Amino acid sequence: MPEIDEPARLARRQLLVRLGALGATAGIAPSLLRVPPAGGRAVRGVSPATAAQAAAASGELTLDTLSGVAAFVMPGDDAYSTHQGVSLPEPGGIAAEAPALVADILNTYYAVPEVAAFLVEVLTAELSAVPLPAGLTGLTWLDGLLEVDATLPLGPIAAAIINLLAVQVDPASVTGPFLTPFPRLSWADKAEVWRRFEGELPNLFTIGAPDTRLPFISTILDLLATLGGLLRFASGAILEITIFAGYSEYGVFDPATRTLTGRPVGWELAEYPPERPVDGWDELIGYYQGRTTADA
Amino acid sequence: MRDVIVIGAGGGGPVVAKELAGRGLDVLLLEGGARNADPDREWTDLENDANNFTKGYLRYGPSDRSKPAWFRELPQNSYLWQVAGVGGTTLHYFGNSPRAYPGTFSGYAAADAAAYDTAHRFPFTYDELVPYYEWVEATLPVQTAPMGTKEEVWYRGWENLGYPVQRGKDITMDAYRPQQNAILQPGGTAGRTTDSAALQWPQATGCTFCGYCLQGCNNPPAAPRNLKAKRSTDTSYVPMAITADAWTPGGRPVTLVTDAYATRIRSTRDLLGRVTARGVTWRDTRTGETLTEEAKVVVLSAGCVEGPRLWFNSGLPNPNGWVGRGLTDHAFDWVVGLFPFDTGSSRGAQSQARADFPGRGGMENVGLPPASEGISLGLSDSGVRGAYDNGAGPTGPWDGQAGRPLGAELKEVQDNIDRQLNVLILTDDDVERNNRVDLSVLPPDEHGRVPRVRMAKRTRSARTRANRDFLAAKATESLRAAGATKVIRIDMAPLMLHLQSSLRMGTSASDSVLDANARARWVRGLYVADNAALANACGGANPTLTTQALATRTAEKIFATHFGGDPWVAVEAPVVSTDERVSAALMQP
Numbered sequence: 001m002p003e004i005d006e007p008a009r010l011a012r013r014q015l016l017v018r019l020g021a022l023g024a025t026a027g028i029a030p031s032l033l034r035v036p037p038a039g040g041r042a043v044r045g046v047s048p049a050t051a052a053q054a055a056a057a058s059g060e061l062t063l064d065t066l067s068g069v070a071a072f073v074m075p076g077d078d079a080y081s082t083h084q085g086v087s088l089p090e091p092g093g094i095a096a097e098a099p100a101l102v103a104d105i106l107n108t109y110y111a112v113p114e115v116a117a118f119l120v121e122v123l124t125a126e127l128s129a130v131p132l133p134a135g136l137t138g139l140t141w142l143d144g145l146l147e148v149d150a151t152l153p154l155g156p157i158a159a160a161i162i163n164l165l166a167v168q169v170d171p172a173s174v175t176g177p178f179l180t181p182f183p184r185l186s187w188a189d190k191a192e193v194w195r196r197f198e199g200e201l202p203n204l205f206t207i208g209a210p211d212t213r214l215p216f217i218s219t220i221l222d223l224l225a226t227l228g229g230l231l232r233f234a235s236g237a238i239l240e241i242t243i244f245a246g247y248s249e250y251g252v253f254d255p256a257t258r259t260l261t262g263r264p265v266g267w268e269l270a271e272y273p274p275e276r277p278v279d280g281w282d283e284l285i286g287y288y289q290g291r292t293t294a295d296a
Numbered sequence: 297m298r299d300v301i302v303i304g305a306g307g308g309g310p311v312v313a314k315e316l317a318g319r320g321l322d323v324l325l326l327e328g329g330a331r332n333a334d335p336d337r338e339w340t341d342l343e344n345d346a347n348n349f350t351k352g353y354l355r356y357g358p359s360d361r362s363k364p365a366w367f368r369e370l371p372q373n374s375y376l377w378q379v380a381g382v383g384g385t386t387l388h389y390f391g392n393s394p395r396a397y398p399g400t401f402s403g404y405a406a407a408d409a410a411a412y413d414t415a416h417r418f419p420f421t422y423d424e425l426v427p428y429y430e431w432v433e434a435t436l437p438v439q440t441a442p443m444g445t446k447e448e449v450w451y452r453g454w455e456n457l458g459y460p461v462q463r464g465k466d467i468t469m470d471a472y473r474p475q476q477n478a479i480l481q482p483g484g485t486a487g488r489t490t491d492s493a494a495l496q497w498p499q500a501t502g503c504t505f506c507g508y509c510l511q512g513c514n515n516p517p518a519a520p521r522n523l524k525a526k527r528s529t530d531t532s533y534v535p536m537a538i539t540a541d542a543w544t545p546g547g548r549p550v551t552l553v554t555d556a557y558a559t560r561i562r563s564t565r566d567l568l569g570r571v572t573a574r575g576v577t578w579r580d581t582r583t584g585e586t587l588t589e590e591a592k593v594v595v596l597s598a599g600c601v602e603g604p605r606l607w608f609n610s611g612l613p614n615p616n617g618w619v620g621r622g623l624t625d626h627a628f629d630w631v632v633g634l635f636p637f638d639t640g641s642s643r644g645a646q647s648q649a650r651a652d653f654p655g656r657g658g659m660e661n662v663g664l665p666p667a668s669e670g671i672s673l674g675l676s677d678s679g680v681r682g683a684y685d686n687g688a689g690p691t692g693p694w695d696g697q698a699g700r701p702l703g704a705e706l707k708e709v710q711d712n713i714d715r716q717l718n719v720l721i722l723t724d725d726d727v728e729r730n731n732r733v734d735l736s737v738l739p740p741d742e743h744g745r746v747p748r749v750r751m752a753k754r755t756r757s758a759r760t761r762a763n764r765d766f767l768a769a770k771a772t773e774s775l776r777a778a779g780a781t782k783v784i785r786i787d788m789a790p791l792m793l794h795l796q797s798s799l800r801m802g803t804s805a806s807d808s809v810l811d812a813n814a815r816a817r818w819v820r821g822l823y824v825a826d827n828a829a830l831a832n833a834c835g836g837a838n839p840t841l842t843t844q845a846l847a848t849r850t851a852e853k854i855f856a857t858h859f860g861g862d863p864w865v866a867v868e869a870p871v872v873s874t875d876e877r878v879s880a881a882l883m884q885p
Contacts, residue, residue: 073674073702086703101344108350110367115738187703191683198373198679198686222737226748229371236373236675236789239700243670247710248344258340270666270713272642277341279495279517280504281643283444284487288451288461288474288649292481293440295463 046143053134054144058156059103061132061141061179065159066099066242068183072190073239074098074246083177086187093242096265097251102242107153116142116152119227122204126164130181131174138164158234165193165201197235202228298324299859301576301591303558303606306384307840308826308847309597310533311432313550315851317540319861323550324589325537326578328557328598329380330359332387332530335514343667346511347388354379354388354512358581359555368601369736369748374790375675376749378599382554383530385599385793388510389840390647390662391478391526393438395429396842397467397654397724397835398422402803411655413759416622416727418831419803419812427865428845429465433476435536435870436527438841441475441648442482444505445640449717450649450661453778462652467837472651475660478527478841479503479513479645480874486516486525487644497523505644510668520879526645532873533844535882542881543871555581559743561594561610563819571613573822579743593858597826597847600795604733604828605747607799613818618809620733623798624833625751626657627764628791629721630672631694631771632709633780639663639717647720651774656763657724657836659771666713673709676700677753678787688754688787690765693772698787709784717778719771722794723764724836726757729807733798751790763836796839799828813853814846821858825850 046054071080076092093099120127120142130138138160145152159180166173166181169192173181182193205228247266254261260276267274300316302309305327313325330353332338339346339353346354350365356378357365370376379385398404399412403421418425432438441447454472462471480502485494487505495504497519504515504525513526522535540547560577575590596603604620612619641663650660664672678699679686689697701709709716736748756764772783801824802808805817814829816822825847827839834842848865855861 074706075703088704088707090707092707101348105348105350108364188683191680191702194680195684195686199684226369226371226737229369232373233370237375239702240375240671240674243674243706244347244667245344246667247670248348248667249342250344253342253345258345260342266666269707270669270710272666272713277508278490278506279492279515280486280490280500280506282487282489283505283640283643284482285443285445285448287440288443288447291440291463291474294465294473294476 046140046147050136050140051144051147054136054141055148057132057134057136058141058145062103062155062159063099064179065162065182066102067094068178068180068185068190069102069162069238069242070094070098070246071183072187073242080178080183083183084185084187084190090269091265093246096246098242098245101245101248101250102238103155105241106155106158106238109154115227116157117146119157120146123161123164126168127160130160130163130167133179154234158238161201161231162193162197165196169193169196194235194239198232202231202235204228205231298322298589298591300324300593300595300854301326301589302595302597302825303576304328304384304597304599304602304826305382305529305534305552305554306597306599306826307386307529308829308843309595310529310537311844311847312595312597312825312851312854314533314537314540315848316855317537317550318544318547319855319859319864320546320548321855321859322548323537324591325550325552326556326558326576327382327552327554328581329357329554330382331554332382335512339512339514341506341508341511341514343511343665347668349377354381356380360582366743367741367746369738369746371748371750372753372790373677374751374792375671376601376792378601382534382552383528386528386840387512387530389528390509390645391528392647392650392660392838393433393436393476393478393841394650394652394658394837395465395467396422396837397652399654400832400835401425408655412724412835413726413832416800416807416832417803419801425842425845425849428848429841431848431865431870432841432844433465435873436478436532437872437874438476438478439481441477441479441645442487442503443474444644444648445638446644446661446663446717447474447649449635449639449778450774453774454651456777457774459651467652467654467835470653472649475648475650477645477648478532480523480525480527492517503645507643507646507663507665509646510664521882522873522878527873535878536871536873539878539881543875543877556587557581557743558598558606559586559609561596561606561612561822562588562590563610563612570820571818572820584742592821593854594822595854596799596822596824599826600798600828601733601747601749603799603824603826605735605745608735609744615818616806618800618807620798621729621731622727622800622807623731623733623749623751624725624727624796625790625792626794626833626836627723627725627753627756627760628793629723629764629768629788630786631719631721631768631775632673632784632786633717633719633775633778634709634782635715635717635778635780637779638714640714641716641718642713652836653767653770654835655724656766658722659719659767660722662718662720664718666710669710669713669716669718672718672788672791673706673786674700675789675791676786677789681705681784690785690787692765692769692785693776694768694783694785696784698785700786701784717775717780719775721764721767721771722836722838723760723767725760725763725833727797727800727832728757749792751792753790794839796827796830796833799824801829801831813857814850815853823850823854
């Protein structure tokens with residue numbers, strides 16, 4: 001008896017072709033979406049110097065934006081919290097080193113260059129409107145990273161999108177303290193960024209049924225839905241993992257010994273009782289109504 | 297050729313493996329993740345080290361933590377919280393082991409029969425499953441949870457509201473009660489001291505109230521693996537499976553292979569078009585090597601997401617389109633009360649009390665460490681409280697609109713972890729065709745096309761949404777009755793932690809994948825034995841016990857159908873997993 005054939009798989013090359021096919025089906029995208037050219041990503045000719053600059057600055061830019069997020073989520077007595085107009089006389093997410101952990105989680109979560117490139121294509125104009133230090137923009141930052149090693153982790157993508165929305169919410173955020181626009185916003189404007197990130201941005205990728213019978217359209221629509229879905233996921237996940245990071249042991253964890261070097265900021269804030277992991281608590285009161293077993 | 301290959305050493309697979317090993321069959325148990333052989337060295341009880349979903353030791357990824365986690369597409373704001381490795385998601389579960397609500401089974405004819413997901417009942421009666429519940433409850437074992445401060449607070453609320461106590465294991469009425477937990481009751485010094493030296497086994501036995509269920513239970517210190525407090529399958533069924541010759545005459549130890557990621561269920565199609573499972577191909581995640589073994593029977597226990605993925609990637613038939621469909625998740629919600637006194641939220645097993653509302657669902661008290669609490673507070677579908685509601689933000693007896701507290705309010709809520717008490721809402725949610733696992737259009741990984749998990753929270757059935765709102769309101773009442781001065785409803789985005797029914801068994805061949813024996817309708821020799829096999833959401837009861845009871849029943853069906861054996865549950869007494877013969881066999885070099 002013959003074995004059942006292995007089903008076809010969608011290889012990266014095929015994905016690129018299908019992305020390019022979107023360009024060939026003019027009319028299926030709403031005006032909000034720019035159509036990437038056939039064959040995949042446009043080559044914009046980012047210079048090697050720009051690419052190197054983008055790569056060199058990337059970590060710092062990402063951390064700066066995520067510091068703005070950490071202050072928004074978990075304000076404290078740091079400069080980012082003070083600037084947003086909501087601060088507290090105690091440590092916050094930045095003191096807990098939440099931005100570094102969030103960046104690490106995002107950067108190791110998922111990276112598919114073709115999909116990232118498609119996203120950059122879709123948001124080209126908006127990313128161009130995000131000025132960054134050293135002559136970079138949101139667009140040249142991400143394009144430069146793609147140029148360097150053709151991978152684009154989620155950290156810079158997320159940061160670029162957050163900044164893109166920041167500039168839209170408050171155009172004055174293109175200049176000011178800090179490296180990137182988002183940390184320059186007030187707490188209320190940061191909330192407005194997130195309202196758009198959760199509610200409006202992903203909807204740009206939801207388009208109606210196309211007036212065409214061309215093949216693989218459903219796959220393309222599926223891909224657009226996937227990109228919108230990934231944005232929806234990211235909009236929630238960034239907030240959740242920022243809280244997780246801020247209240248975790250990350251900032252005082254020694255990976256070499258896998259022990260704590262001090263008391264975590266988040267534990268102190270939450271008055272979480274242990275100084276370090278315990279083997280147990282003297283917490284046994286007894287059994288409710290003396291019930292040590294359920295009735296038969 | 298093996299007698300049986302079981303794919304997945306999570307909550308269900310090891311049950312089938314242990315039971316069939318006890319009958320003397322040659323069983324191969326494959327696990328894609330880590331062996332978790334030495335928790336003393338590998339686990340730290342620290343939240344980021346354990347639960348970071350990209351690098352934690354309880355992540356869904358390979359055992360080599362320097363390698364990336366396994367990607368699954370989530371096209372919505374949501375959190376999919378599964379664990380790879382021996383023990384699977386029971387590694388971080390709370391051990392809560394209620395039986396399913398009787399109204400979710402065929403033949404149920406009580407006055408409230410119409411209150412459940414009547415279109416998707418189990419294809420047999422509740423009474424038929426009870427002996428299997430009893431068998432699993434004795435094997436793990438499941439015991440009545442003790443009481444700490446957070447339970448005292450919980451009970452006070454329900455007492456003040458005038459609800460009765462559910463005294464038996466069968467859920468028969470709106471009531472509260474201690475959890476029936478797969479956690480050994482505290483003995484000796486356990487629960488009575490914080491002194492580590494005094495908490496060493498055997499001075500301490502059972503639950504030491506450490507408060508780290510979510511980070512993997514490794515207490516009491518120095519206890520043999522099968523005497524650790526929480527009865528995740530790495531401490532219960534797997535130890536029994538790999539020592540089967542030690543505790544039962546004629547038993548044959550299971551061959552356990554970890555770092556073995558199943559990539560294909562091999563099958564043949566005969567001239568009549570009938571498909572038969574023949575074996576399994578897997579990839580060694582450490583070496584990249586691909587291996588294949590044949591078997592008379594294949595048992596799929598890879599979880600509600602990976603199971604459908606493997607089905608699709610193996611090219612197995614799906615004539616009614618229900619593979620991956622009908623996914624349920626209890627439509628979790630989170631209600632947190634703030635109290636002006638100690639609630640003991642950080643101490644003790646993470647949920648030791650519950651309340652049930654048949655036809656609506658259940659709820660349980662939960663205490664978490666601060667970072668995990670943060671995930672629960674942040675995972676909202678209703679925006680940021682006081683800023684925007686994301687088009688939702690329901691109001692009710694809770695304070696203000698539902699949503700996530702951020703900024704200054706987050707700091708207020710997290711100001712003292714031991715002045716919080718959380719309620720986890722476990723909705724009796726409907727099986728719905730469009731909530732599903734299928735394959736992503738994104739590029740494949742080294743194990744084939746990756747799964748996509750879709751859960752449309754806002755368009756759940758009217759019954760599901762009404763049940764969830766009812767339970768959130770009831771939880772709020774109970775917290776206020778217990779003394780809470782502020783209550784916040786999060787309106788959670790899907791927290792996919794209790795996943796059920798994505799390869800469901802059912803009464804109708806038109807909307808189910810498995811028959812009443814958990815056998816694949818269209819693939820001979822293939823069974824499913826994990827939460828995916830469940831017909832529905834069990835009425836809102838935590839699913840693991842029901843999955844394990846069902847897996848025990850499935851093991852009997854396999855033994856009778858394919859190996860000519862007789863059922864044993866009705867005529868034998870189970871061996872408890874804490875049996876000293878298991879301990880002795882585990883300690884042999």
